[in-house]
Amino acid sequence: MPTSLVTGANRGIGLALCHELLERGHHVIAACRASSPKLDKLAGPTLRIEAGVDVSAPATLTALAKRLSGTSIDWLICNAGVLVADSFDTLNIETVREQLEINSVGTLFTVQSISKNLVSGSKIALITSRMGSIGDNSSGGYYGYRMSKAALNAAGVSLAHDLRPRGIAVAILHPGFVQTDMTAGHGQVTAAASARLLIERITELSLGTSGTFWHASGEQLPW
Numbered sequence: 001m002p003t004s005l006v007t008g009a010n011r012g013i014g015l016a017l018c019h020e021l022l023e024r025g026h027h028v029i030a031a032c033r034a035s036s037p038k039l040d041k042l043a044g045p046t047l048r049i050e051a052g053v054d055v056s057a058p059a060t061l062t063a064l065a066k067r068l069s070g071t072s073i074d075w076l077i078c079n080a081g082v083l084v085a086d087s088f089d090t091l092n093i094e095t096v097r098e099q100l101e102i103n104s105v106g107t108l109f110t111v112q113s114i115s116k117n118l119v120s121g122s123k124i125a126l127i128t129s130r131m132g133s134i135g136d137n138s139s140g141g142y143y144g145y146r147m148s149k150a151a152l153n154a155a156g157v158s159l160a161h162d163l164r165p166r167g168i169a170v171a172i173l174h175p176g177f178v179q180t181d182m183t184a185g186h187g188q189v190t191a192a193a194s195a196r197l198l199i200e201r202i203t204e205l206s207l208g209t210s211g212t213f214w215h216a217s218g219e220q221l222p223w
């Protein structure tokens, strides 16, 4: 039975991923800052909730890694993220920094902290956004979010190179425009539908496709 660790597991796409992975027979480690009634409801012998995990607070990642010492992780899904809408006229240095700290730096350090738990054949999925695509940016704005996801994409390619000798593949995945708190419930797909597509993409991921950037629908995206 594979073991998957999901960050940002208490709501939105992370919660839906936990639900779908449990349905598929995975052991799930649900990492979150704080659990939620919906996550608690998934409780069962194959769900382990790890609360107190803030991806922008390295000490909480180190503590998680210590608690998981000796546990092999087959799929590490780095999903935690924030979006603060901004425009050129409303730029705020604190929110730009916050998004970089959580979405890019925090995600990179999540992977580094958990890397001892990854084995040959393990897979890492970085939940990025097509808003981090420079080639796909046709409308501007969203400086902090776009920059943070572009930086995450860059980290994903380096991780793919650096972890290849260990037999670990990395997927850089856009989940679609998904109905969650982040989009105030707007979007083209439900979190459950997005989670199912993301799982298809992670299942397909191999060392041959490691380090490439995909829409959950299966379309390859430009950098």
Ligand SMILES: NC(=O)c1ccc[n+]([C@@H]2O[C@H](COP(=O)([O-])OP(=O)(O)OC[C@H]3O[C@@H](n4cnc5c(N)ncnc54)[C@H](OP(=O)(O)O)[C@@H]3O)[C@@H](O)[C@H]2O)c1
Pocket: 007, 008, 009, 010, 011, 012, 013, 014, 032, 033, 034, 053, 054, 055, 056, 079, 080, 081, 082, 083, 102, 106, 127, 128, 129, 130, 174, 175, 176, 177, 178, 179, 180, 181, 182, 183, 187
């Ligand atoms: N929804 C979309 O259309 C869409 C599109 C493209 C990409 N994405 C990406 O998909 C991922 C999930 O987004 P979502 O739509 O599910 O958003 P969401 O409903 O707002 O959920 C965000 C999740 O990230 C967690 N999180 C935020 N900051 C964190 C931190 N510092 N440490 C740990 N966890 C943290 C939140 O936990 P708390 O409850 O503790 O805040 C929550 O579990 C994000 O990376 C997002 O950028 C979403």
